[in-house]
Amino acid sequence: MPTPLRAWLDERLPLADLIETLRHKTVPHHRHSIWYYFGGVTLFLFGIQVGTGALLLLYYRPSANEAYESVQFITARVPFGWLVRSIHAWSANLMVAGAFAHFFSVLFLHAYRRPRELTWVSGVLLLFLTLAFGFTGYLLPWNEVSFFATRVGTDIAAAVPLVGHGLVRFMRGGDDVTGATLTRLFGFHVAILPAVATTLVGLHLLLVQRHGMSVPPSVEQRAAEDPKTLGAMPFLPHFLLRDLFAWTAVLALMAGLATFYPWELGAKADAFAPAPAGIRPEWYFLWAFETLKYVPPRIAGIDGESLAVITMGVGAAAVLLLPFLAGRRSGARRLIVYLGAAMLGFMLFMTGLALTGGAR
Amino acid sequence: MTRFVLVTVVAWLLSAALSPSHVRAQTPPADPTAAFQDDVHASAGLTCVACHANETNGTYRSPLRTAIAPACATCHSDPTYMQRFAPQVRVDQWLQYQTSTHGKRMAAGDDRVATCTDCHGAHGVKRVTDSRSPVSPLNVATTCARCHGDTARMTLFNRTAAPPADWAASVHATALLKRGDTSAPTCATCHGSHGAVPPGVSSVANVCAQCHVREAELFRSSPKKVIFEAIGQAECLTCHGNHRIEPPADTLIGLDKGAVCAQCHDATGNGAGTIRDMRQALDRLSTAMSRADATITRAEHAGMLLDDGRAALRTAREHQVQSHVLVHAFAAGPFGEQATAGIAAAQRAQEAGDAALRELQTRRRGLAIATLLVLAFLVTLGLKIRSLSWTA
Numbered sequence: 001m002p003t004p005l006r007a008w009l010d011e012r013l014p015l016a017d018l019i020e021t022l023r024h025k026t027v028p029h030h031r032h033s034i035w036y037y038f039g040g041v042t043l044f045l046f047g048i049q050v051g052t053g054a055l056l057l058l059y060y061r062p063s064a065n066e067a068y069e070s071v072q073f074i075t076a077r078v079p080f081g082w083l084v085r086s087i088h089a090w091s092a093n094l095m096v097a098g099a100f101a102h103f104f105s106v107l108f109l110h111a112y113r114r115p116r117e118l119t120w121v122s123g124v125l126l127l128f129l130t131l132a133f134g135f136t137g138y139l140l141p142w143n144e145v146s147f148f149a150t151r152v153g154t155d156i157a158a159a160v161p162l163v164g165h166g167l168v169r170f171m172r173g174g175d176d177v178t179g180a181t182l183t184r185l186f187g188f189h190v191a192i193l194p195a196v197a198t199t200l201v202g203l204h205l206l207l208v209q210r211h212g213m214s215v216p217p218s219v220e221q222r223a224a225e226d227p228k229t230l231g232a233m234p235f236l237p238h239f240l241l242r243d244l245f246a247w248t249a250v251l252a253l254m255a256g257l258a259t260f261y262p263w264e265l266g267a268k269a270d271a272f273a274p275a276p277a278g279i280r281p282e283w284y285f286l287w288a289f290e291t292l293k294y295v296p297p298r299i300a301g302i303d304g305e306s307l308a309v310i311t312m313g314v315g316a317a318a319v320l321l322l323p324f325l326a327g328r329r330s331g332a333r334r335l336i337v338y339l340g341a342a343m344l345g346f347m348l349f350m351t352g353l354a355l356t357g358g359a360r
Numbered sequence: 361m362t363r364f365v366l367v368t369v370v371a372w373l374l375s376a377a378l379s380p381s382h383v384r385a386q387t388p389p390a391d392p393t394a395a396f397q398d399d400v401h402a403s404a405g406l407t408c409v410a411c412h413a414n415e416t417n418g419t420y421r422s423p424l425r426t427a428i429a430p431a432c433a434t435c436h437s438d439p440t441y442m443q444r445f446a447p448q449v450r451v452d453q454w455l456q457y458q459t460s461t462h463g464k465r466m467a468a469g470d471d472r473v474a475t476c477t478d479c480h481g482a483h484g485v486k487r488v489t490d491s492r493s494p495v496s497p498l499n500v501a502t503t504c505a506r507c508h509g510d511t512a513r514m515t516l517f518n519r520t521a522a523p524p525a526d527w528a529a530s531v532h533a534t535a536l537l538k539r540g541d542t543s544a545p546t547c548a549t550c551h552g553s554h555g556a557v558p559p560g561v562s563s564v565a566n567v568c569a570q571c572h573v574r575e576a577e578l579f580r581s582s583p584k585k586v587i588f589e590a591i592g593q594a595e596c597l598t599c600h601g602n603h604r605i606e607p608p609a610d611t612l613i614g615l616d617k618g619a620v621c622a623q624c625h626d627a628t629g630n631g632a633g634t635i636r637d638m639r640q641a642l643d644r645l646s647t648a649m650s651r652a653d654a655t656i657t658r659a660e661h662a663g664m665l666l667d668d669g670r671a672a673l674r675t676a677r678e679h680q681v682q683s684h685v686l687v688h689a690f691a692a693g694p695f696g697e698q699a700t701a702g703i704a705a706a707q708r709a710q711e712a713g714d715a716a717l718r719e720l721q722t723r724r725r726g727l728a729i730a731t732l733l734v735l736a737f738l739v740t741l742g743l744k745i746r747s748l749s750w751t752a
Contacts (some may be wrong), residue, residue: 076665083723234750241748245741252734258728265665 001357015353028212029231030219033301035105036239039208042102042130044247045095048203048254049133053190053219053276060140062186064179067142073195075265086258094254096284099130107340111214111331117323119207122200124320129197136189139182147269148279150185151177156292159305160313164168178271217333281352287350288312315343362748374413385751393486403447425471429457432476456555463555495553497542501527504547534607537655545571564602565595572596578688582628598623608684610642634692642683648706649676655713662720669712676705 010016027036046097061070103123106112112120139150154171158164173180215223215230223230233239275325281289295304318325326332396402411431412420423431435441435453442449457463457476465473479495480486486493494503505524507513514521527547533721537542551558559567569576579585579595588595597611599620599727606612612620614635616625621635656669679702686695700702 045382072665076667190501236747238748238750241741241745244736245745248734248738249449249739255727255730255734259723287656 004236007101022236025235025236026232027235028219029233030215030223030229032109032219035102035109036213037243038098038102038105039111040243041203041250042095042098043201044250045091045098046197048087048091049095050194052084052091052289056088057190062140064142064182064269067140068265071141071265075262081264084256086262087254089263090254090261092137093283096130096134096249096282099127100284101292104340104344106214109216110215110218110336112323112326113214114323114328116207116211116214119204119211120323121320122204122207122324126197126200126204128316129193129200131180131201131284133189133193133197134284136185136193138282139177139185140189141265142182142269143266144269144276145266145272145279147177148275149281150181151275152279153281153285153291154181156288156305156309159303161306161310164306176271217330220272227327232328259314261360276320283351283355284352287347290350290354392483395481399483399485400487400490403486414660423462426466426469426476428475428477429454429463429466431484433507448597453554456552460552460554460556472513474507478507483632489729497536497546498540500548500553501536501546523603526601527558530603530605531607532605543571564597568751572725573684575688578686582688582690584690610639610646613637613642617646631690634690638687638695641703642680645676645699645702645706648703648710649673649680651705652676652709652713655710655717659713659716659720663716664716666712669709669716672705672709672712674711676702678702679705703718 006015025276027033055139059070059074059081060068074085076082078084090258106120106123135150135153139146154168154177157171158165160167169175171181171184172178173184219230280286292305292308295308297304322336326336375589376543393408396408408420435449437454439451442451457468462473462475466475478550479500481494486496488495490496491498493499501524508519509521509524511689526549528537532545535541536546548556549570565576565579588598601604611618615632621641623634625631652669652673654667656673657668659666677697683695683698683702686698689695
């Protein structure tokens with residue numbers, strides 16, 4: 001950087017302090033280090049989402065009469081609109097996959113332990129927000145599949161005891177999925193969720209910076225016996241270049257997917273048409289959708305669907321509060337690995353079941 | 361009082377005619393009382409004694425078959441009475457029936473032919489608009505086929521049992537039964553329902569013209585009209601047949617085997633040139649449309665949007681339909697204009713498809729270059745990472 005400009009910036013911004021901090025920052029290096037990069041990849045994809053989302057906003061019109069046509073216009077007429085829309089859709093899916101990979105890696109490597117409880121909580125909230133982004137964005141093209149999938153998805157909320165019907169009305173902006181639902185979900189997708197997510201991402205990064213990367217207990221134990229098994233990699237430039245490598249690889253993958261498998265628009269939603277066969281939500285909600293199909297109507301005198309939704313809610317709360325529930329006991333950590341593996345196995349199994357036909 | 365006497369007589373006649381030993385066209389329900397619960401007459405407030413008036417001991421006899429239609433007519437021909445239930449209901453069924461082959465034979469005492477209950481049922485009568493009714497548009501052909509598709513029964517009347525099967529193989533049956541288009545013609549559309557008679561040679565064009573208005577107009581203005589009259593041919597039927605109507609196809613036109621023109625024309629006769637030109641134009645249009653559709657479909661499967669191409673293809677299809685219609689003018693002029701316009705529209709669709717495929721190639725070339733650059737960057741980055749070392 002030219003000296004006069006750097007001097008000008010140094011006088012106004014704490015750049016020198018920041019560079020000095022990063023120069024001395026190190027990242028633990030061990031046999032599980034590869035999992036550290038999934039957080040960075042998810043953050044990179046979040047950035048892609050913001051960028052492509054902003055470009056789509058230039059042409060998208062959030063009303064039942066215009067939404068589909070505006071997306072069609074973006075895809076067919078706007079220069080590179082097809083690429084931007086496809087990258088937005090593909091990066092959204094890759095972001096969900098990245099967030100899940102990051103979540104399970106942190107879970108299995110026990111990175112939620114003291115003093116990183118709040119890092120975990122902010123991360124889990126970000127995972128929930130990522131799913132909320134997926135849900136609210138799905139309806140925006142206003143096509144047949146998204147319309148009926150949103151109707152089915154919002155119906156599930158009705159099973160929440162006491163507040164279920166109010167919740168459905170709140171999400172839909174009425175009794176059924178209409179233009180009001182589209183406007184409402186659009187507002188969530190482009191204003192409320194990004195504001196909350198950006199704040200949480202900032203907090204999450206600050207906490208990661210504050211506490212550093214967690215070293216798994218097994219690596220710590222081995223390092224106590226053999227210090228060579230645990231190294232420290234400089235953040236600048238070593239770790240950052242590896243992060244950049246991962247981001248570039250994801251970018252190449254995304255561009256390939258967008259070009260060779262462009263995201264289809266389908267037929268325009270028609271509220272009066274019968275629901276087409278095979279309506280189902282996005283892949284990351286499939287496990288829950290499929291599970292609800294197998295739940296009996298009544299379980300011990302209680303509505304089966306309500307019980308399943310309550311169980312999922314309790315499960316989500318337990319995941320959020322995991323560091324506080326687990327404590328410091330190694331036995332609890334082992335149990336968490338088993339439960340986490342069971343949860344992952346169940347989700348994969350139910351998703352596979354849904355994709356291969358499953359319950360009708 | 362008059363009505364009471366009539367109903368009493370009708371009830372007795374009905375019970376006599378429905379005796380098990382009698383030859384019937386329609387099988388009576390196993391349980392008449394249960395069937396009557398879901399009968400249009402029951403829903404109108406009528407009970408068993410409305411027809412079985414003088415039989416209160418619970419044993420109702422079937423009426424004579426020759427007496428059924430007159431019995432039904434006591435109410436259904438009375439506008440004042442029927443208006444109580446449906447102000448716009450028709451009351452001419454009895455008059456129509458008397459003009460039909462069924463009605464005439466029945467009046468002559470031949471009770472083997474169809475009467476009201478054979479088509480509508482006796483105790484579970486539904487409205488024609490009710491899809492469960494045997495005479496609803498989707499069911500009426502099956503109902504007619506119970507007798508008219510029965511070879512043994514038709515032999516007694518010196519008639520063929522082929523029409524129901526022929527109709528079932530027709531473009532009309534496909535439209536009605538497969539596409540659910542209830543405006544497509546079924547037996548009653550051409551033959552009438554209560555006044556069922558086969559249309560004669562001179563009136564068949566009028567029957568077809570109920571729906572095929574433009575084709576009928578063109579035919580009547582064409583020189584073929586006079587020729588067909590002179591040789592006693594039944595207009596539409598000569599080329600299209602009656603029950604087994606084939607879908608319109610280019611192969612109907614031409615001088616080759618299977619083409620309807622070849623029934624009268626050969627390659628050396630008058631009009632052979634026009635016929636050949638028409639067929640060639642239809643073939644060109646059809647080929648251009650198929651080719652454009654294949655190109656557009658390929659581009660769409662690759663993720664391209666081709667609204668313009670699809671619109672042009674729809675226009676070409678409209679011209680193709682118009683061309684098929686204009687064949688009935690038996691003249692090259694207007695037909696040629698439509699076919700040429702169709703070919704031009706198909707070419708526009710083809711150009712849109714080709715442009716989309718070119719655009720796709722451009723995108724892929726661009727991506728290939730971008731991917732190479734990204735890969736080069738990755739390799740450079742990888743080499744840089746490998747060259748860096750640090751002290752743990």
